[in-house]
Amino acid sequence: MTALNLVDIGANLTHESFRADFDEVLARARAHGVTQILVTGASAAGSRAAHALAAEHPGFLHATAGVHPHHAHEYDAATDALLRELSAQPQVKAVGETGLDYFRNYSPHAAQLDAFERQLQIAVDCGKPLFLHQRDAHEDFIACLDRVRDRICRAVVHCFTGERAELIDYLDRGCHIGITGWICDERRGQHLRELVRLIPADRLMIETDAPYLLPRDLVPKPSHRRNEPMYLAHVCAAVAAARGERVDTVAQLSSDNARAFFALDD
Incomplete structure (x- = not known):
């Protein structure tokens, strides 16, 4: 597996489930061919923590800085200032995770739209790519993205689980697409096995979204049910x-895409 040289573009390594064995998680990732990981920032505190981890593991870990729509109700001037400060740091490679989520609705739609638009502006101002989330909010999401699309450098719709029309909308706008272990789920992810063929080779990337979305077809299944970056090789095989x-x-092209997209050193 070490020959695969994989890049995990989205892992929530600041999650509390990784605290007890963090070093072992990284060691297992390396042993299974993962050579670089983007640590997702999904809140003010989480973005600060993601940056700290990237600073502690230069070259191997990198970070994003953003506020997930679930936390949009917490977004204020101090949050905006923090994200701008973090986005200027070399370890932070993208703005996000940001977007809209009308499935859970943990934040009101108005708050989600405001936080999303403010983070889109940060990406415009700092010139770094966008790490995007969308669930059950496609129309509003596209409308927001279209207002800035010609002023942002690159955008990836991470953890894509949508339908064909949504995928085509993203591809028409030049977006990259992140595929997770959702493709391994025979109940919910079967359609992705068809749609993943539509993604151009130069815009496909893969991710675990750890500790979430443990591939359902792992054998044997880990007893703790926690996903971790070592399983990116399994996702890669499913996509292939x-x-x-x-x-x-697929390992080579997805990793090459990720390094170019996030401006990572090989």
Whole structure:
């Protein structure tokens, strides 16, 4: 597996479930061919923590800085200032995770839209890519994105689980697409096995979204049910099978895409 040289573009390594064995998690990731990980910032505190982890593990860990729509109701002037400060740091490679989530609605729609638009402006101002989230809010999401699309450098819709029309909308706007272990779920992810073939080779990236979205078809399944970056190789194999390509081919192209997208050193 070490020959795969994989990049996990989204892992929530600041999650409390990783505190007890964090070093072992990183060691297992390396042993399974993961050579770089983007640590997702999804709140003010989480973004600060993601940056700290990236600073402690230069070259291997990198960070994003953003506020997930679930936390949009917490977004204020201090949050905006913090994200701007973090986005200026070399360890922070993208603005986000940001976007809209009308499925859970943990924050009111108005608060989500405000936080999303303010983070879009941060991306415009700092010139770094966007790490995006959308669930059950496609129309509003596209409307917001369209207002800045010609002023942002790059955007990835991470953890894509949507339908064909949504995928085409993203691809038409030049977005990259992040695929997770959702593709391994025979109940909910079957459609992704068809749609992943539509993603151009130069815009496909893969991720675990750890500790969430543990691939359902892992054998044996870990007893703790926690996902971690070591399983990115499994996601890569599932994507390769769905696209009818070699695993090493998908590993190479997804990693090359990630390094170019996030401006990572190889």
